[in-house]
Amino acid sequence: MRYILFFLPILLLCNRGISQHKGAIHISSARFCTGDDPGWKGPSFDDSSWKNIIPGKVWQSQGYPDYHGFAWYRVHFILPSSMKNNAHWKDSLRIFLANVNDVDETFLNGVKIGQTGSLPEDAGGYVSKWPYTRSYHLPVAHPSIRWDKENVLAIRVYDGGGTGGIFMGSPFIDILERTDGLTIRTNSDSIRYEPATAAMPVKIINRFNTVIKGTFAYTIHDISSGKTYTTNSINLQLSPFGEKQVWVNTPHKDGIRCNYRFTETGTGLQITDTLSLPYLLTPPTPDAPRINNAPVLGVRPGHPLLFRIAATGKAPLTYHATGLPEGVVLDTGTGILTGIISLKGNYTIQLTVNNKYGAARQSFLVKAGSLLSLTPPMGWNSWNCWGLSVSEEKVKSSAQALLDKGLAGHGWSYINIDDGWQAAQRTTSGKLLPNNKFPDIKGLGDWLHTHGLKFGIYSSPGTITCGGYLGSLGYEEQDAALYAQWGVDYLKYDWCSYDQVVLNDTTTAAYKKPFFVMQQALRRHNRDIVYNLCQYGMKQVWQWGPSTDAQSWRTTEDIEDTWQSLYDIGFHQHALYPWAGPGKWNDPDMMIVGQVGWGESLHPTRLTPDEQYTHVSLWCLLSAPLLIGCDISKLDAFTLNLLTNDEVLAVDQDTLGKQARRIIYTPQQQVWVKELADGSKAIGIFNMDTKYRDIAISWKALGLPAAQRVRNLWTQKDLELIKEGYKARIPPHGVLLLKTK
Structure with a gap:
């Protein structure tokens, strides 16, 4: 019966990337070589000249910044028989490799023991399975x-x-045990919040086809004060594939x-861990109307306007506008502006929103000219939750949830389909078709537009995308025409296989070329399509991105839902502030809050609540595009609280368009300051430590006058007039986001 376990999904330890068992072999280093040779799989091959690398981190961060294609890892280890002799179950050797980007073929002593994804030479060609956890199991007598x-x-x-290689976890080798079938997690969408207390459900899930008995013990304590609130112990019996919930x-x-x-x-x-419990800072949305969008919009004359x-x-809310330019109309029931502005110019519109509790007003400027995206795009992208399993149904579900949960009322408007929508072959005329997961992609775009939402799509300048779907190389004109026909409003153009085009030509001109080609194709159509260059910051793209008519450009490799990834990406944007501004935005990648999974089983982000407050605060200070990466249909109260604080989002959407500058930097703390259009400053004070810290800043050190009126943007509360400086106790990896007045 036990051998059946070899084929069951091992979710708990695979997702967390740790081993619970004594005697486990932790793979902290490996020999590494780029290229490909079948002789490298054998145990007798001499790899002594290969370089060392850390498995668990992408190779781009370890000295191979621009390399894509084949590479090999080789790990030498002694496997003591005491490992199986001391185990309780003695039948399965587990080789846990964390995640691999994109496809792996794994050998033990020259014998193939597993493969996830399809390689270019396989039947059907390359198919990425990068989000899937690699955990290979062998009988101990193999x-x-x-x-x-x-x-x-x-x-x-x-x-x-x-990115490439073994990443997002710490590889290890051990013997499978009964407790490896357990997953323990919070059910975040069922937490009940009161002003002073919260009730949190914890689920203990048995993934094995066997009964598991044990004791679940927990302690609730406050790491800020050291106070312990609750200690409890509960005896549990879990049926095969069963679960229990503890409040x-x-x-x-x-x-x-x-x-x-x-x-057990x-x-x-034993399985042990610590859960950081979420807490809400954003006040409830008031009943009286508020207008939350940025007060400016860029469009091109003669192109359709949708806002x-x-x-x-x-x-119910009702919407009114005065001063509408000729050719533009407002739906007073939905607040959707549509039409075409024929002439170049600046048009000031007075907006009013009413309900029975009052009225809100805004002076709204439409700039009809050459610039789009005068503030960073805000919306949703399918990749971080659905990966290559994206479908029309899933996209529409998230779009409907964005409307139903009120996110559209806070400025979230783009719904972007990432990789995985393309059919396997073009038509004989070269036309690109959607695959069977998208039976009516134009109809989906029309539905989005009916609700005032923007429609985004994805492609690559190479022959195939990162996920192995068709790219646009040689078909740029046809694809641009197709996007215009479908009503696309946003194009993410991902470098991917274009490596195979440039080959050894590492000039900046070669790296610019494919983005110019698509730019020219897009410009032949009377449609405003926001253009995002996804090429990971190569050749200092922030310096030349605007010349390709792009409105944003990725400055980094892909982000993961870990503090290390957030730190490496977000906190290393400090030198890029000169290149951000209206119509040109540095993009540190999508957001990693909520339920993510990249097409595998979704899981709550591994960021703590404090790290998530830091994530949103930092992205807003950076004037970054804000693209939600989670399944919005499963949005819990805490994540909704993160994404609907209008005063925090206003920092990102500020019309001055400046990126924050890092003013104070130490290993324990950082302070970033962003100039705002009204002359005030947004200040992010970040605790980089793993424990609470009392952090003091002086106004003088930030270049501010000696007395400041300050507002806490997360709690939306004014503080008293503060002289000289400010001191606060900030959680581990947490933030205090202030605004001077």
């Missing part, structure tokens, strides 16, 4: 295993674009942690 001798694990990796009552504030331990009765093996006024308040 002939490839050499007990008490040296073993060689060889991993052949193919990276089709973006945990906690204070509703920052700094609350739940330390838990599950002890038969073996004494949904972002307003909140108790329904």
